[in-house]
Amino acid sequence: MGGGAAGFFGAIACAEANPQLTVILIEKTGKLLSKVRVSGGGRCNVTHACFSPAQLVQHYPRGGKQLKEPFKQFGAQDTVQWFERRGVQLKTEADGRMFPTTDSSETIAQCLLEAARQAGVKIWNNTAAEELTPLPEGGFSLRLTGTHAQELVVNKLLIATGGVPKSEGYNWLRALGHSVAEPVPSLFTFNVPESPLRELMGVSVPHARVVLAGSTLSYEGPLLVTHWGVSGPAVLKLSAWGSRLLHELNYTGTALVSWVPTHTEEKLRQWLHEFRAQNGRKVVQSNPLFGLPQRLWRTLTDQAGVIDETRWSELAAKVQNRLIENLLRMPLAVRGKTTFKEEFVTCGGILLAEVNMKTMASRLIPDLYFAGEVLDIDGITGGFNFQAAWTTGYLAGQAMAYTQQEQG
Incomplete structure (x- = not known):
């Protein structure tokens, strides 16, 4: 049957x-x-x-x-x-x-x-x-x-x-x-109604890591920003492995997104230190790093408090720390799910x-x-x-x- x-x-x-x-x-x-x-x-x-x-x-x-x-x-x-x-x-x-x-x-x-x-x-x-x-x-x-x-x-x-x-x-x-x-349910996307990315619908990255805060759940893969939150294989696969836990949490929690999953914090700090030394005159917001889309980079730097026309040589340490945090562990408040397509x-x-x-x-x-x-x-x-x-x-x-x- x-x-x-x-x-x-x-x-x-x-x-x-x-x-x-x-x-x-x-x-x-x-x-x-x-x-x-x-x-x-x-x-x-x-x-x-x-x-x-x-x-x-x-x-x-x-x-x-x-x-x-x-x-x-x-x-x-x-x-x-x-x-x-x-x-x-x-x-x-x-x-x-x-x-x-x-x-x-x-x-x-x-x-x-x-x-x-x-x-x-x-x-x-x-x-x-x-x-x-x-x-x-x-x-x-x-x-x-x-x-x-x-x-x-x-x-x-x-x-x-x-x-x-x-x-x-x-x-x-x-x-x-x-x-x-x-x-x-399994294989669903995350609703993030208060997402700092909500203006970036359609932006995608080929390799990101999504972690469910407070758990061991983590998955890497392509990630897509949608008008309701985030989707793409990284999110769908995380939802599959975490389907029972997410159900118990009533589909609420914090997803931490790393846009540079191949970098540890130590490695990222060292990379930025060397980059600043060689590119101090470059305007931070106008020159996306790590192959990230311009719109996404702009949002990440805005969220970190980078002011227009700030050059790398002028970037305050605390602002750079916030940018590093956004690159490695950007928090998204998950408040529900959406079935993937049909x-x-x-x-x-x-x-x-x-x-x-x-x-x-x-x-x-x-x-x-x-x-x-x-x-x-x-x-x-x-x-x-x-x-x-x-x-x-x-x-x-x-x-x-x-x-x-x-x-x-």
């Missing part, structure tokens, strides 16, 4: 592995592969060019340890080859993200739809499972409503319904006996201890399987969540294929 990435991959894997089975994909809405279509700004970040399972798992705040063996069975290289065999070439961008060469998510969506069609998967849109009842003899009875309303008996069932933002959305799985790690990723889901990670089968309920975000697995931005969906969907589909003669 579920017409997203994991559901499609599971259905295709099952149907291709055993063509004699009847495989039905059930989607409660009229939309198929909706997250695939909006991912990567409409380009679909299919996976990441990280072909070592040991390295790949390091990009998952939740589930990394448990994914190591699954990634050996079906990893990023397998994903690339899977799509290539079906006529879709992927390309690798400088940051490791992989996209179709067409730069269109529709390429991926159509590939999955066509693969499902060729494999004989039946797709039932606008159909919801209102009741799910395990049968004494094995399998399940599903009471379906919508376009394909009926009582449907299946031998095997894959749950690939995605992550949900509210805990009660998992109650139907709790009713079956499974435990759930409480869902909280993508929503949850931290939380079915506990992995209750799932056989070789087959994605439930350890509690015979004939039940899980794949994708319904599991307590989530990755940082960069194609890692899709890779987890492809991997878990593939392993579930393969495991379901060689059992009984009918498949749901």
